[in-house]
Amino acid sequence: MATRTESLTRREQILKEAARLFAERGFHGVGVDEIGAAVGISGPGLYRHFAGKDAMLAELLVGISGQLLTGGKGRAAEAAGNPEAVLDSLVEGHIDFALDDRPLITLHDRELDRLRDSDRKLVRQLQRQYVELWVEVVREVYPDLAEPAARAAVHAVFGLLNSTPHMGRPGSLPGRAGTAALLHRMARGAFEAAAASTPG
Amino acid sequence: MATRTESLTRREQILKEAARLFAERGFHGVGVDEIGAAVGISGPGLYRHFAGKDAMLAELLVGISGQLLTGGKGRAAEAAGNPEAVLDSLVEGHIDFALDDRPLITLHDRELDRLRDSDRKLVRQLQRQYVELWVEVVREVYPDLAEPAARAAVHAVFGLLNSTPHMGRPGSLPGRAGTAALLHRMARGAFEAAAASTPG
DNA sequence: GGACATGGTTAACGCTCATTAACAAAGCGA
DNA sequence: TCGCTTTGTTAATGAGCGTTAACCATGTCC
Numbered sequence: 419m420a421t422r423t424e425s426l427t428r429r430e431q432i433l434k435e436a437a438r439l440f441a442e443r444g445f446h447g448v449g450v451d452e453i454g455a456a457v458g459i460s461g462p463g464l465y466r467h468f469a470g471k472d473a474m475l476a477e478l479l480v481g482i483s484g485q486l487l488t489g490g491k492g493r494a495a496e497a498a499g500n501p502e503a504v505l506d507s508l509v510e511g512h513i514d515f516a517l518d519d520r521p522l523i524t525l526h527d528r529e530l531d532r533l534r535d536s537d538r539k540l541v542r543q544l545q546r547q548y549v550e551l552w553v554e555v556v557r558e559v560y561p562d563l564a565e566p567a568a569r570a571a572v573h574a575v576f577g578l579l580n581s582t583p584h585m586g587r588p589g590s591l592p593g594r595a596g597t598a599a600l601l602h603r604m605a606r607g608a609f610e611a612a613a614a615s616t617p618g
Numbered sequence: 619m620a621t622r623t624e625s626l627t628r629r630e631q632i633l634k635e636a637a638r639l640f641a642e643r644g645f646h647g648v649g650v651d652e653i654g655a656a657v658g659i660s661g662p663g664l665y666r667h668f669a670g671k672d673a674m675l676a677e678l679l680v681g682i683s684g685q686l687l688t689g690g691k692g693r694a695a696e697a698a699g700n701p702e703a704v705l706d707s708l709v710e711g712h713i714d715f716a717l718d719d720r721p722l723i724t725l726h727d728r729e730l731d732r733l734r735d736s737d738r739k740l741v742r743q744l745q746r747q748y749v750e751l752w753v754e755v756v757r758e759v760y761p762d763l764a765e766p767a768a769r770a771a772v773h774a775v776f777g778l779l780n781s782t783p784h785m786g787r788p789g790s791l792p793g794r795a796g797t798a799a800l801l802h803r804m805a806r807g808a809f810e811a812a813a814a815s816t817p818g
Numbered sequence: 819g820g821a822c823a824t825g826g827t828t829a830a831c832g833c834t835c836a837t838t839a840a841c842a843a844a845g846c847g848a
Numbered sequence: 849t850c851g852c853t854t855t856g857t858t859a860a861t862g863a864g865c866g867t868t869a870a871c872c873a874t875g876t877c878c
Contacts, residue, residue, distance in 0.1 A: 611807020
């Protein structure tokens with residue numbers, strides 16, 4: 419079925435480049451000819467591998483959401499019974515993703531509305547499950563945190579972790595390991611502060 | 619010059635609606651006819667007020683960046699000499715903006731690359747100044763934080779504060795005041811944690 | 819009361835761009 | 849060697865959309 423002669427199949431090449439281009443210039447900002455050129459074929463040749471441009475975006479977004487959820491569930495299972503450890507593991511996993519797949523993270527919350535209804539619903543459902551996974555764990559670690567506040571806090575921490583694409587490319591950063599550690603500390607600090615109920 | 623019969627001039631109406639639509643469906647995702655319809659005129663009538671669709675986006679983005687920077691500078695001046703107070707004021711100001719002008723916040727980091735070179739440079743310069751303003755204050759409050767880490771932390775906190783558009787519309791939130799307080803606590807907690815250097 | 823600026827209108831133009839048609843070159847099993 | 853699948857190619861199609869043209873109503877100033 420797939421002639422995986424090299425490390426990446428054609429489909430995978432295309433998806434990777436499409437993700438990069440979509441993240442850089444937006445879904446509507448990039449044409450099929452550019453995507454084709456990025457993998458060495460030209461324009462309509464892409465239609466041998468995908469039903470259309472929309473299909474590429476859909477596969478990317480569903481893939482991201484699915485990966486995040488699956489990974490999160492796996493981590494939750496591994497460290498089950500130790501909420502602190504689960505939360506740390508979730509944070510770590512999300513940071514790895516944000517640092518290693520910046521284009522996908524960017525797409526994830528930028529181009530969702532360009533999908534067909536059915537795909538968008540699917541992606542949103544996966545996202546919702548992922549959020550709920552976090553909310554449950556957060557409330558185990560910080561039982562005083564009400565559910566609406568916990569949910570808002572989770573979204574806020576996602577925003578914090580997903581900020582990596584906005585950080586300047588070059589050496590103005592603490593380096594991958596340092597950045598990861600910094601983000602991890604900040605995420606935990608943010609949750610901690612969220613749970614510290616207003617005095618009174 | 620402007621017949622400000624109502625509270626909003628035509629230009630302002632258009633900008634407001636354009637911001638909302640751009641945020642909802644992306645710059646390329648919305649047509650001039652839709653923008654026109656949103657203010658009761660149709661299509662090309664917009665060209666009596668703006669040179670083109672690009673000009674609307676440009677004015678919006680430059681306006682946002684300028685407002686943020688101006689507001690930030692003002693707050694820094696007001697509480698000068700008390701870094702803690704300045705930081706709290708900056709956080710508060712940014713939260714007000716994020717909560718009151720969600721569409722603009724969304725545009726702010728989503729559609730920057732659709733601008734002409736000159737406009738994009740201007741916006742980026744304003745953004746950079748705004749970041750540097752924060753970085754300075756943060757380093758006064760947390761002198762142990764190295765500059766690259768401080769800059770990364772500021773970007774991360776922006777991500778945290780700008781997450782408001784991702785939070786579900788309805789009553790699943792703690793309400794405006796509660797959300798503002800929560801975000802404020804989280805932002806400060808995140809900075810605090812960023813400054814807590816890894817135990818050596 | 820004519821002239822002109824203002825802020826609209828609808829129709830037409832032209833460009834971009836996703837998609838499809840028609841065709842070709844390998845690779846390969848029988 | 850024939851024929852089928854796979855994976856390209858270039859040319860054509862057709863829709864969407866920003867922009868411009870041409871025209872019209874309504875004040876307002878002198």
